[in-house]
Amino acid sequence: MSITAEDFQTVQKYLFEQSGISLASGKEYLVEGRLQTLVHSEGFGDLHDLVVALRANSVNNLGKKVVEALTTNETSFFRDRHPFETLKTAVMPELLKGSSTNKQIQIWSAASSSGQEPYSLAMLLEDSFAWATDWKIHIVASDISEEMLDKCRAGLYTQFEISRGLPAHYLPRFLQREGNQWQVKPKIRDYIDFRYLNLFEEWSGLPRLDIIFMRNVLIYFENDTKKAILEKVLRVLKPGGYLFLGSGETPVGMENRFQPTDFSTSACFKSTPS
Numbered sequence: 001m002s003i004t005a006e007d008f009q010t011v012q013k014y015l016f017e018q019s020g021i022s023l024a025s026g027k028e029y030l031v032e033g034r035l036q037t038l039v040h041s042e043g044f045g046d047l048h049d050l051v052v053a054l055r056a057n058s059v060n061n062l063g064k065k066v067v068e069a070l071t072t073n074e075t076s077f078f079r080d081r082h083p084f085e086t087l088k089t090a091v092m093p094e095l096l097k098g099s100s101t102n103k104q105i106q107i108w109s110a111a112s113s114s115g116q117e118p119y120s121l122a123m124l125l126e127d128s129f130a131w132a133t134d135w136k137i138h139i140v141a142s143d144i145s146e147e148m149l150d151k152c153r154a155g156l157y158t159q160f161e162i163s164r165g166l167p168a169h170y171l172p173r174f175l176q177r178e179g180n181q182w183q184v185k186p187k188i189r190d191y192i193d194f195r196y197l198n199l200f201e202e203w204s205g206l207p208r209l210d211i212i213f214m215r216n217v218l219i220y221f222e223n224d225t226k227k228a229i230l231e232k233v234l235r236v237l238k239p240g241g242y243l244f245l246g247s248g249e250t251p252v253g254m255e256n257r258f259q260p261t262d263f264s265t266s267a268c269f270k271s272t273p274s
């Protein structure tokens, strides 16, 4: 059954208010497809019944489940490769040469989806910078989806997920067999704290960051929302800190505060004073 224009607008408005995600007209097919599973699992007769319950806020946690169903969680290990190369060959060596008095490097994987991005970062750090024993290197990974965060914390991946981007020699080093899946070893998991954070709300409890990976999430927001998020990035990123966006993404409306680096194949930007 096709979604009515009124029901689509209800979902559009709800999603925006809860997450900042902008669902353009023409995406009716996406709402129909993604909410179908929820219609069945929550025992609704059809999509319209679900939207009525959403409007009336009459079913516990329904709103959260709708938002989760409508977010795109596509990710993979070492996605796009180049940002990780840049981190390894340029950014980390520069930071480790610096004169930070407390010898800490704080990294944030914002919108970490099912965890492949923060685990890729942790594996890279363990592989290339384990020698920096007098430094404390820490990763915060966050997402709006509790379902994704559960997957992150479990650190369990199928063979198919492993085959998407994980270097072959990392498999025995950093993961172990768990039934018919692979689980990230505690040594790698210990680098990361996973937590809920909605980029569209106020951010609290983040450390001052040296590096932010905010990749493939700003694309879901309108320009005003992107700008508001990038303004918040400047409040938590140290001056001269690095922001990695998805390939092809740019700091829209904030170009004067994020200088493109000369690491040409990565969407990597250095924060500059106002």
Ligand SMILES: C[S@@+](CC[C@H](N)C(=O)[O-])C[C@H]1O[C@@H](n2cnc3c(N)ncnc32)[C@H](O)[C@@H]1O
Binding pocket: 018, 019, 020, 021, 071, 072, 073, 074, 075, 076, 079, 110, 111, 112, 113, 114, 117, 142, 143, 144, 145, 148, 197, 198, 199, 200, 214, 215, 216, 217, 220, 246
């Ligand atoms: C396409 S994935 C990107 C994953 C990873 N950063 C990458 O590049 O592979 C987008 C993620 O953004 C999350 N997301 C969407 N809106 C969000 C919001 N308002 N706050 C935090 N996370 C959000 C989704 O739940 C999803 O996991």
